[in-house]
Amino acid sequence: MKRATLKEVATLAGVSTATVSNVLNETKNVSDEVKNKVFSAIQELNYQPNIVAKSLRVQESRIIGLLISDIANPFFSIVVRGIEEELAKSDYSILLCNTDSSVEKEDKYLKVLIGKRVDGLIVSSTGNTGDYFRSMEKTGVPMVFLNRCPDFMVSDVIMTNNIKGSYSGTEHLIRHGFEKIAIITGPISISTGKDRLTGYKRALEDYGITESDELVKEGNFDIESGYTKMKELMEQDNKPDAVFISNNSMTLGAYKYLKESGISIPDQLAVVGYDDSDWADIVDPPITTIKQPAYELGVHAARLILARIINKQVKREITYMDTELIIRHSCGCNKENPYSCESNKLETTSGCI
Amino acid sequence: MKRATLKEVATLAGVSTATVSNVLNETKNVSDEVKNKVFSAIQELNYQPNIVAKSLRVQESRIIGLLISDIANPFFSIVVRGIEEELAKSDYSILLCNTDSSVEKEDKYLKVLIGKRVDGLIVSSTGNTGDYFRSMEKTGVPMVFLNRCPDFMVSDVIMTNNIKGSYSGTEHLIRHGFEKIAIITGPISISTGKDRLTGYKRALEDYGITESDELVKEGNFDIESGYTKMKELMEQDNKPDAVFISNNSMTLGAYKYLKESGISIPDQLAVVGYDDSDWADIVDPPITTIKQPAYELGVHAARLILARIINKQVKREITYMDTELIIRHSCGCNKENPYSCESNKLETTSGCI
DNA sequence: GAATTTACGAAAAACAATTACAGAAGAACT
């Protein structure tokens, strides 16, 4: 079925195309009489404005590109909901690009995003080469990076305070009295991975615990690497008595390994994870974790990109959002008094149980 | 920064616009000599083809609209990954529309999708009014419905076999010997909700168990309704000894309630859920569930829509994909021999523990 | 050497909207 055009509407209504456009966009006063003629012509032809033609003419697509590493990760999917709901209010649509953190997919998508003339770009993924990011920057399209930012970019960034977050998670384990605290990090080439490692190290240092390279495992932020890195940790001579795991997927993988091999949490190994989930409190045992404000992160990113689109001259903005330590039982806190370890803080030596 | 146009590339390279277009799209033979001139002009001007202009001219957007009720639901986010990976292979992008199953958001998005002239539409959400669906159908844009299809549509549909799935889940509980088996359904206005209820009823009927209206609760497919409906069930006089829950979010909500109120699974209440999740085997107790082939569902949907775009004349296709019963422990199957109930099937009366 | 094929240019016609500019008609003012 051929779609009706504005021109056809105009001829049927007996007016000019300019007039039709003006009634549609309310850009100029049009008499009620003419308006009605136009509306009934629109009705009769079942006319739907062609937004791609409009985009070409007015040079804006009303589309925001969203470059994300894994939409199936609950953290990201909540972020996306935040973005979506905020953008929907301003009638922007989102073009979803799932990259698997692959440089090739990233570059490929960036290319189509430039071609499709998106009005802005929200990035929460990076394979970190950046040729296409640079050419994106040259085009002047506003970008905001979310939680991960390649060093060479000077765009807006909105982050959770990763260092502080992992510091508090590690600190919590230290206060429990654990001394051989391991960490499963994300790729240290990614800022998130690096920062969470930094927070861990800083906590150990502040509490006078010497760190051991053997207790630092670099994972890949996915379930599988959580599983294998956990396995490595528990099969080596220098076993940890607690572990801090840098994201939800790896925590899941680690849990799978620990359950499978009958290692009891927290008795044989205490764990604190990163990212809260809907299921974190019904697993066995419920996971103590660093919660990121995922939804708010998305909302903020959306607002920032919209602000940038309206006014491109604003100074670079770097926002840090705070994390929250959610205490459950995988760290060793007990059921009756889950906050006991917080209340007797530094005085404890052997934890709060 | 003003972007370079094809025309500018042409003049810089000293060739015609037709030629530049031909080298870019490889639509006609062009000598290497000329090609090189064009390429270096492109390089020099940092030219990026304007796809919206192209879209206008060739009347295709290379965008598939994706109407989905909740991207944060792990089932859907896996489906989306399947769709994304398949579409990426053919250089189609996806425009993400999260609807919350709200009629208003659905209509609004449908309108922008029509306006943006998407080449196809994958729908896994429905508030079920359908005025805009109908006008979408009139435009001739290919649509495939995924797991939920409004009755009045005659588009392609790809479904999991919901009736069979919930039948086997219910049957499993029956074989355990439970007689007061409740169900928490989704909205029965949605086909998924209705069909899963049908499967449940059919199983009860086949095994000669009289059904009770009190044991049928209609939820909303979200965590909260799982919680409240579970609560209703356990607080009424006619308590169930087992429950079948029609999706993952409601199962999660139900679990939360049961843990909170100290009801032991499966001793006091056995549960079988719908939708498998990464975390289903690490919760306490691990959830027995009906697994849908989420990723494959997405891949299939993507392939179908691409086939439709290429050839619009194909007959309507309705595909059913099979579910799988994943036996863990929430149903009462024990750890040592998780499949015992399957092996002594109908002979058991009081379950397999 | 004639006929055909190939490579390319120039120019213009789509594609479907927006918008600057101009013109006409009527109202309001001198």
Place this chain on the structure above:
DNA sequence: AGTTCTTCTGTAATTGTTTTTCGTAAATTC
């Protein structure tokens, strides 16, 4: 009555491609 001001509406240019037509010149084939 003539002038100015609104208020409405039409004309035509513009956005960046692709594609068609027509034409020319060189290369290839017979």
